[in-house]
Amino acid sequence: MTRRELDAAGVTDPALRAAYTRCRHLNARHGRTYFLATRLLPADRRPAVHALYGFARWADDIVDDMGAGATTAERAAALARLEEQLGRALTGTRPTGEPVVLALADTAARYAIDPAHFTDFIASMRSDLTVTDYATYADLRAYMHGSAAVIGLQMLPVLGTVTARDRAAPHAAALGVAFQLTNFLRDVGEDLDRGRIYLPADLLAAHGVQRDLLLWSRRTGRPDRRVTAALRAAEDLTRAVYREAAPGLAMLDPVARPCIRTAYVLYRGILDSIAESGYAVLHRRAVVPRRRRAVVAADGLARVLAARWGAAAHGTAPVPPRHDAHCAKESG
Structure with missing residues (x-):
């Protein structure tokens, strides 16, 4: 499967193929929901x-x-070494460090992705080294611009749109934020073990929750109605961001929509699992049941086939945007 994807994408350089393969392994190993959705994309866009x-x-x-x-x-x-490697790579210098940087730089050039998105991402990662909580949702949203919104913006040129990209961009950014807020809610216990709280302090305080109460519940395994209320409020907040993102699905290239729609449904399904567990995220990790994942994936596959058949029938099979100068250089 990896070879077919790389062949479809026109990646011929052996070092690049190895770098992209490394990234695929990382996605398959750590991003199960994301990886499942990615497999619904046309093969040439997956790398x-x-x-x-x-x-x-x-x-x-x-x-x-x-x-x-x-x-x-x-x-x-x-992190500084990684940022330095990335900076050189994005300006055209062949990176000699991590393979992921080589693959990223190639992708950024092929799809003309704004380098500022990567700079903003590194800045948010750097803040994680010292920042352990956020006073308000506005503070958290500022952090998530770099850690999540820019991921949606990076993806947009790869996915393609049927409307002006700047119209789709706010929805793509919102979807990145919705996914991360879902992860924050699902992983609140694990993040607490690392000394971090990604739920806004003002939201927690509105329900009488502070760090000490979360630590007590995590340590003892006992629920508390105040914690449950705060987690329910965080769920409501996250669902509102999914509603911000939803209009963007129809703005995507039809052959890319099933991938993102599947990710949207599966990630939002994590919220359903959290609610069904009684908001027990401090004590166990919420997951979407395998059968439910299979049903969503099957629906996504049906949508992929319909989109590709429709494109072929009308002679409008989409070609993903490419950075022509870079592709000529790589193929030569």
Whole structure:
């Protein structure tokens, strides 16, 4: 499957093929819901999505998973090295470091993705080294611009649109935020173990919840009605952001819509699982049941086939945007 995707995307350089393959492995291993949705894209666009995910995952792992013994200074230095490699790569210098940077730089050039999106992303990752909570939702939203909204904006050139891209951009950014808010709610216990709280302090305080109460519930495994109320409010907030994102689905290239719609339904389904568990996210991780995932994936596949058949029947099979100069250089 990897070879077919790379052949379809016109990636011939052996080092690039290895880099994209590494990103695909990261997506398959860590982004199960995202990876499932990605498989619904046309084969030639999948490597780009793997590259975007792989780089984001690599940076996130530097911040969170370098090992218990890694100091903040060591994490900051590793992130700075990654940023330096990325900066050189985006200006045309062949990177010699992490393969994910090579794949990302190639994707950014092929699809003319704004480099500022990557700069903003690194800035949010850097803040995770020192910031452990957010006083207000506005503060959290500012952080999520770099950590989530720009992911949606990076994806947009790869997916393609049937309308002006600037009309679709706010909805793409909102979808990135909705996905991350879902992760924050699902992972609140795990984040607490790392010393972080991504639920706004003012939202928690409105229901009488502070860090100490969350820690107590996490430690004892006992629920508390105040925590449950706060988590329900966070769910409501997240669903509102999904509603912000929804109009953007129809603005995407028809052959890309099933992928993003599937991700939309599956991620929103995590909220359903959280509610069905009684908001027990401090004690166990909420997941979408396998059968439900299969049903959504099957629906997505049916939509993919319909979209491709329709495009073929009308002779309008879409061609994803390419950076022609870069592609000529790579193929030559």
